[in-house]
Amino acid sequence: MSVSSATEVVDPVPGAGAPHLPRQPDLVQLLTPEGERVEHPQYSLDLDAEGLRDLYRDLVLVRRWDVEATALQRQGELGIWASLLGQEAAQVGAGRALQPGDMAFPTYREHGVAWTRGVDPLHVMSLFRGVDNGGWDPVATAFNLYTVVIGAQTLHATGYAMGVQRDGAETAVLAFLGDGATSQGEVNEAMIWAASFSAPVVFFCQNNQYAISVPLERQSRVPLYQRAAGFGFPGVRVDGNDVLAVLAVTRAALAAAREGQGPTFVEAFTYRMGAHTTSDDPTRYRLASELEEWKLRDPIARVKAYLSRSGVADADFFAAVEAEADELAARIRRGTTEMPDPPGTAMFDQVYAEQTPHLAAQQAEFEAYQASFEGGAES
Numbered sequence: 169m170s171v172s173s174a175t176e177v178v179d180p181v182p183g184a185g186a187p188h189l190p191r192q193p194d195l196v197q198l199l200t201p202e203g204e205r206v207e208h209p210q211y212s213l214d215l216d217a218e219g220l221r222d223l224y225r226d227l228v229l230v231r232r233w234d235v236e237a238t239a240l241q242r243q244g245e246l247g248i249w250a251s252l253l254g255q256e257a258a259q260v261g262a263g264r265a266l267q268p269g270d271m272a273f274p275t276y277r278e279h280g281v282a283w284t285r286g287v288d289p290l291h292v293m294s295l296f297r298g299v300d301n302g303g304w305d306p307v308a309t310a311f312n313l314y315t316v317v318i319g320a321q322t323l324h325a326t327g328y329a330m331g332v333q334r335d336g337a338e339t340a341v342l343a344f345l346g347d348g349a350t351s352q353g354e355v356n357e358a359m360i361w362a363a364s365f366s367a368p369v370v371f372f373c374q375n376n377q378y379a380i381s382v383p384l385e386r387q388s389r390v391p392l393y394q395r396a397a398g399f400g401f402p403g404v405r406v407d408g409n410d411v412l413a414v415l416a417v418t419r420a421a422l423a424a425a426r427e428g429q430g431p432t433f434v435e436a437f438t439y440r441m442g443a444h445t446t447s448d449d450p451t452r453y454r455l456a457s458e459l460e461e462w463k464l465r466d467p468i469a470r471v472k473a474y475l476s477r478s479g480v481a482d483a484d485f486f487a488a489v490e491a492e493a494d495e496l497a498a499r500i501r502r503g504t505t506e507m508p509d510p511p512g513t514a515m516f517d518q519v520y521a522e523q524t525p526h527l528a529a530q531q532a533e534f535e536a537y538q539a540s541f542e543g544g545a546e547s
Contacts, residue, residue, distance in 0.1 A: 194405070195405045195406055195407045195413075195437050196208055196210070196211055196404060196405065196406040196407060196413050196416075196417055197406075197407040197410050197413050198211070198213060198410055198412040198413040198416060199407075199410045199411070199412045199413065199470055199471065199474055200470065201409070201464060201465040201466075201470050202470065202473065203469070203470045203471070203472070203473025203474040203476075203477060204474070204477075205412075205474060205478075208413070208416075211413065211416040211417055211420060212416065213412050213413075213415060213416040213419075215412070217480045217481075220471075220474075220475060220480050220481075221475065221480065221481055221485060223260060223261075223264065223411050223412075223415075223471065224468070224471045224472065224475060224481065224489065225489050225492070226256075226260045226264070226280070226283065226284065227256045227257065227260055227411060227467060227468045227471060228468060228489050228490070228493055229283070229489075229492065229493055229496055230252070230256050230259070230260060230279060230280040230283050231253065231256050231468060232493035232494075232496055232497050233279060233283070233289050233496060233497070233500060234251055234252050234253055234256075234279060235253070235497075236496075236497040236500050236501060237249045237251075237279075237293065237296070237500070238251055238253075238442070238446060240293075240500075240501065240504055240505075241296070241446045242446065245297065245504055245505055246293070246296045246297050246446075246504070247296060247297065247298050248296060248445050248446055248447060249296055249445065249446045250276050250277040250296075250444070250445045251277075251440075251442035251443060251445070251446070252277050252278075252279050252280055253440070253441040253442035254376070254409070254438060254439050254440055254441030254442070254462065254466075254467070255277070255280070255374055255376055255408065255436075255438050255439075255440065255467075256280050256411075256467050256468065257408060257409050257410060257411035257414055257438070257467030257468075257471075258280075258372075258374050258408040258409070258414055258436040258438050258467075259278055259279070259280025259281045259284075259374075260280045260281075260283070260284060260411055260414075261410075261411040261412070261413070261414025261415040261418060262281060262342065262344075262372050262414055262415075262418045262434075262436070263278075263280060263281040263282075263283070263284030263285060264284050264415055265342075265414075265415050265418035265419040265422055266284070266285070266310070266340075266342060266422065267339070267340075267422070268310065269310070269337070269338075269339040270310060270339050270340045270341065270342060270422060271310050271311075271312065271325075271328055271332075271339070271341050271342070272285060272310065272311045272312065272341075272342045272344070273312045273315070273321040273322070273324050273325035273328070273341065273342070273343045273344065274311065274312065274314055274315065274321065274344050275314065275315055275316075275318075275321060275344050275345060275346065275349075276314045276315065276316050277346075277374075278314075278344050279292055281311065281344065282304075282309075282311055285309045285310060285311035286309055287304045287309050287311055288303070288304065289496070289500055290303070290499075290500065290503040290504065290507075291303030291304040292304075292314075293500060293503070293504045293507075294504075294507060295314060297504060297507055299507050299508075299509070299510055300510065300514075301313065301518070302314055312324065312325075318346075318348065318349050318352050318354075319345060319349040319352035319353075319354035319355040319358075320354055321343060321344065321345070322343045322345055322349070322354060322355050322358035322359070322371060323354050323357065323358045323361075324343075325341045325342070325343030325358070325369050326341075326343070326358040326359075326361050326362045326367055326369055327361075328341055328369075329341040329362065329367040329368050329369035329425075330361070330365055330367050332368065333365070333366075333367060333368055338426050339368070339426065340368045340369070340370060340422040340423075340425035340426045341367075341368060341369040341370070341425070342369075342370050342372055342418070342422065343358070343369055343370065343371050343372065344372050344373075344374065345371065345372070345373050345374075346373065346374055346375075346376065346379065347373060347374070347375040347376065347377070347378075347379055347384055347387055347388075347392060348378075348379020348380065348382060348387060349373075349379075350373065350387060350388065350392055350395065351379070351387055355371075358371075359371065359396070359399045359401075359431070359433070360399060362399075362401070362430070362431040363399045363400045363401050363430065363431060366428065366429070366430035366431075367430065367431060368425035368426060368428070368430070368431075369425060369431050370418065370421045370422055370425055370431065370432050370433075370434060371396075371431060371432070371433045371434065372418065372434045372436065373392055373393075373433065373434065373435045373436065374408060374436050374438055375392055375408065375435050375436060375437050375438065376408075376438050376439055376440035377438075377439055377440065378440060378444070378450075378453070378454070380444045380448065381444075381448075381450075381452065381453040383453075383454075391405060391435070392405075392433075392435045393405040393433055393434070393435035395433065396431075396432070396433035399433075401430050401431045401432060401433065402432050402433070403432070403433040403434075403435065404417055404421070404432065404433070404434055404435070405435040405437055406418075406434060406435070406436055406437065407436075407437060408436030408437050408438030408439075409438055409439070409465045409466070409467040409470070410467070410470070411467060411471060414436055417434055418434060421434055438467075439462040439465070441459060441462060441463070472486065512534065512538060513531060513534065513535060516530070516531040516534075
């Protein structure tokens with residue numbers, strides 16, 4: 169559905185003859201920013217009232233978690249936080265498209281996907297607090313640990329997909345990445361391998377318009393989803409602020425992967441309404457008017473409007489969700505501030521599956537060093 173055909177040229181690349189990308193391109197959409205339900209010829213979605221209410225609940229609770237985490241970082245309780253503000257629909261829609269046996273490989277911002285996979289928010293908070301490397305079990309949750317190295321998770325996902333393919337398992341893999349990651353060699357290598365072996369993997373790109381401070385126009389001269397054709401598999405662009413469209417598109421891509429049709433590249437066209445991380449200042453590289461424009465496409469507001477207009481939810485339901493969000497925020501704040509610091513020796517526990525003699529020697533040296541301070545204090 170075309171929202172606008174206007175093209176805005178901002179900070180053009182010297183010597184580049186091609187125009188910048190449209191700010192609001194054609195994309196798959198099932199729910200307009202005004203909350204009106206529309207149909208798409210290729211993608212359909214049939215959800216009952218309970219399913220629609222569940223999606224709204226997911227969106228609200230995930231955003232409240234994110235807002236609370238940002239506040240905790242500002243108060244010195246977290247080392248850093250990567251906000252998903254504005255990207256809730258992309259993550260919840262993609263996460264709810266997964267079947268129990270599918271595997272997800274996140275970056276470091278997929279808190280909404282973690283939520284849909286049953287990961288306790290405190291297990292994510294402990295990572296950003298520096299208590300551990302991530303407290304959840306990737307096997308039990310089918311949600312891999314966060315990956316900070318840009319694009320590396322796409323290689324992990326492709327390798328895992330090739331593995332389940334050889335095991336004969338009828339499952340699919342969902343690899344998350346950002347628009348900036350498409351400039352990384354690892355991502356291109358992963359897509360080459362996935363295409364060559366028809367691996368059952370879906371590359372889900374959350375195009376939030378900025379790779380930290382670098383705008384999309386600097387990343388690619390063509391829409392990102394069109395890159396998939398060069399690797400030999402389909403690509404599709406979806407309204408990343410439309411949870412219904414994201415769910416329908418991702419569900420179809422995962423189904424194709426399970427059926428042996430190979431990979432798909434999904435570009436969720438969305439917007440990062442907050443900073444890249446809490447150490448970033450987005451006012452240095454984007455205009456306030458741009459943010460205000462995207463606020464009109466808020467992923468939660470449009471679902472709420474649709475639920476209200478269609479009579480699927482009433483004021484009591486919305487109030488109950490807000491009350492649950494308050495309870496979640498309180499639990500996150502209390503649980504985060506009460507997390508005990510790990511012992512210094514914890515750094516040696518999960519370096520290798522089996523501790524090596526060299527690592528054991530390092531641990532013994534560390535323990536002796538720590539003991540020398542304790543003995544010195546006593547004397």
